[in-house]
Amino acid sequence: MMLEELRKQVSHYGKQMLADGLTRGTGGYISVRDPETGLICSTPSAVPYPEIEPETVLVTDLEGNIIEGTGKISSEWYVMSQVYKNRPDINALVHAHAKFCTVISALRIDLPAACFSLPIAGGPNVRCTAFHSFYSQDLADDIFDKMKDRKAVLMGNHGLLAGGNDLDEAYSVASTVEFCAEVFWMAKCAGEPVPLTDEEVEIQMADTKRYSSKARF
Numbered sequence: 444m445m446l447e448e449l450r451k452q453v454s455h456y457g458k459q460m461l462a463d464g465l466t467r468g469t470g471g472y473i474s475v476r477d478p479e480t481g482l483i484c485s486t487p488s489a490v491p492y493p494e495i496e497p498e499t500v501l502v503t504d505l506e507g508n509i510i511e512g513t514g515k516i517s518s519e520w521y522v523m524s525q526v527y528k529n530r531p532d533i534n535a536l537v538h539a540h541a542k543f544c545t546v547i548s549a550l551r552i553d554l555p556a557a558c559f560s561l562p563i564a565g566g567p568n569v570r571c572t573a574f575h576s577f578y579s580q581d582l583a584d585d586i587f588d589k590m591k592d593r594k595a596v597l598m599g600n601h602g603l604l605a606g607g608n609d610l611d612e613a614y615s616v617a618s619t620v621e622f623c624a625e626v627f628w629m630a631k632c633a634g635e636p637v638p639l640t641d642e643e644v645e646i647q648m649a650d651t652k653r654y655s656s657k658a659r660f
């Protein structure tokens with residue numbers, strides 16, 4: 444089996460995403476790029492995560508041609524392809540219909556750094572796109588634009604997309620942004636959240652790097 448280690452990771456994090464309540468049913472996807480070959484390993488479309496084993500994880504090229512694995516490629520393939528082709532810093536993507544990110548995305552607002560850990564996504568906020576249908580190039584273009592200088596983006600009325608240098612980091616960013624969305628929502632229900640200043644965001648970004656690249660919040 445080709446790219447066995449990466450396919451094990453994709454299978455593992457699919458199950459983890461469900462166990463952590465980060466997504467529902469067959470919603471979302473997990474994908475990772477092999478830095479050597481440039482091939483992409485991703486969860487097949489509409490297959491329950493508990494049923495996705497390493498051998499069923501799809502291996503495709505950047506044009507979406509299936510090389511190994513079983514099932515259909517994700518309906519949001521355009522998004523994966525556009526990000527991988529244009530963001531050398533991103534080698535893994537986690538897309539989740541995460542509840543609190545979807546709540547904020549339904550308000551069509553950018554998620555501010557109301558919690559200290561949000562700057563691990565790369566800046567003072569996580570931006571939100573307009574709504575676009577799954578298969579559209581418009582979705583891919585809008586995501587690419589709003590994800591500039593960031594490792595995450597809210598997809599309008601839809602959910603969350605998070606990226607990282609590897610799958611461990613992408614999953615950590617996804618889980619942290621969802622936690623921050625929950626904190627923001629709860630703070631908003633209780634009063635008016637106070638976001639970090641630009642200077643505080645800079646300090647947090649520097650501190651997070653210094654603390655450990657493996658730190659998880």
Ligand SMILES: [Zn+2]
Pocket residue numbers: 470471519538540601602
């Ligand atoms: Zn989706």
